[in-house]
Amino acid sequence: MDERTNNQSDASKTLPCEDEIYELAELFKMFGDPTRVKILSCLQIRNMYVGEIAETLGMTISAVSHQLRVLRGAKLVKGIKEGKEVRYSLDDDHVTKILEYGLTHVNE
Amino acid sequence: MDERTNNQSDASKTLPCEDEIYELAELFKMFGDPTRVKILSCLQIRNMYVGEIAETLGMTISAVSHQLRVLRGAKLVKGIKEGKEVRYSLDDDHVTKILEYGLTHVNE
DNA sequence: TGAACAGTTGAGGAATTGTTCAAACGATTG
DNA sequence: CAATCGTTTGAACAATTCCTCAACTGTTCA
Numbered sequence: 001m002d003e004r005t006n007n008q009s010d011a012s013k014t015l016p017c018e019d020e021i022y023e024l025a026e027l028f029k030m031f032g033d034p035t036r037v038k039i040l041s042c043l044q045i046r047n048m049y050v051g052e053i054a055e056t057l058g059m060t061i062s063a064v065s066h067q068l069r070v071l072r073g074a075k076l077v078k079g080i081k082e083g084k085e086v087r088y089s090l091d092d093d094h095v096t097k098i099l100e101y102g103l104t105h106v107n108e
Numbered sequence: 109m110d111e112r113t114n115n116q117s118d119a120s121k122t123l124p125c126e127d128e129i130y131e132l133a134e135l136f137k138m139f140g141d142p143t144r145v146k147i148l149s150c151l152q153i154r155n156m157y158v159g160e161i162a163e164t165l166g167m168t169i170s171a172v173s174h175q176l177r178v179l180r181g182a183k184l185v186k187g188i189k190e191g192k193e194v195r196y197s198l199d200d201d202h203v204t205k206i207l208e209y210g211l212t213h214v215n216e
Numbered sequence: 217t218g219a220a221c222a223g224t225t226g227a228g229g230a231a232t233t234g235t236t237c238a239a240a241c242g243a244t245t246g
Numbered sequence: 247c248a249a250t251c252g253t254t255t256g257a258a259c260a261a262t263t264c265c266t267c268a269a270c271t272g273t274t275c276a
Contacts, residue, residue, distance in 0.1 A: 016211060024145055024211060028137075033137075033264080034129050035265095038129055041123050045122070056123075066225085067264085069224080094209075098213070103124060106135060143235095170237080171236075189253095191244070192243050218276095219275090220274085220276100223271085223273105226267105226269085230263100232263070232264095233261080233263085235261100236258090236259085239257105241253080242253090245248100245249085246247100
């Protein structure tokens with residue numbers, strides 16, 4: 001049995017470069033924490049204020065805010081100040097698709 | 109501006125259940141580490157023995173083996189013993205798609 | 217102005233993670 | 247059988263992660 005007994009048909013494949021690898025890992029890391037997945041799922045339902053998210057998930061406002069900061073850093077959500085409150089929404093079309101794809105996989 | 113000013117058109121959405129969330133996070137966690145992404149990328153090119161992976165990535169055999177164990181646990185790769193060596197391959201069609209999707213996103 | 221509210225931030229600590237090192241394992245070879 | 251090879255494993259350690267708590271900012275409203 002030779003090396004090419006492999007489900008990837010084409011041989012012209014190559015490793016992504018170091019930078020891509022790290023960015024990729026950084027992206028997926030965002031989806032690799034239950035709290036962040038919950039927050040993103042919340043925002044998939046509708047845009048919410050920090051307090052709403054916290055209440056929906058039964059978490060501290062502080063904990064939610066910390067994670068929102070991380071998600072903001074990854075450009076996955078954005079927050080817009082509206083008076084005292086900050087309304088958060090998904091900042092990236094890919095978020096929904098990636099989550100959906102993962103869910104399909106998990107429930108296969 | 110009411111709450112439904114939202115890019116998700118349909119309102120009939122709901123949070124995934126706790127178990128799904130955790131499985132989902134667990135899945136994405138696998139892709140959330142550069143070393144594991146590298147290993148998976150290696151196996152996308154072709155099936156490899158542990159030593160080959162280690163050499164390709166310039167890593168310790170031990171480090172690679174540890175990560176392969178994690179990936180095996182997640183059912184993302186599988187190893188088949190062939191004499192002294194163990195040949196690893198991707199164990200899941202989704203792996204390639206998820207990585208590709210992430211790469212597209214990163215390079216957009 | 218000042219009290220109340222919504223949210224952010226930083227320090228601190230417990231838990232988890234990824235690596236290295238050394239020891240062990242099973243299969244092959246002399 | 248003993249030596250060697252490819253791999254796995256466990257302990258130990260440093261680094262990172264996520265939460266809590268308390269302090270702080272900025273906005274509203276009486």
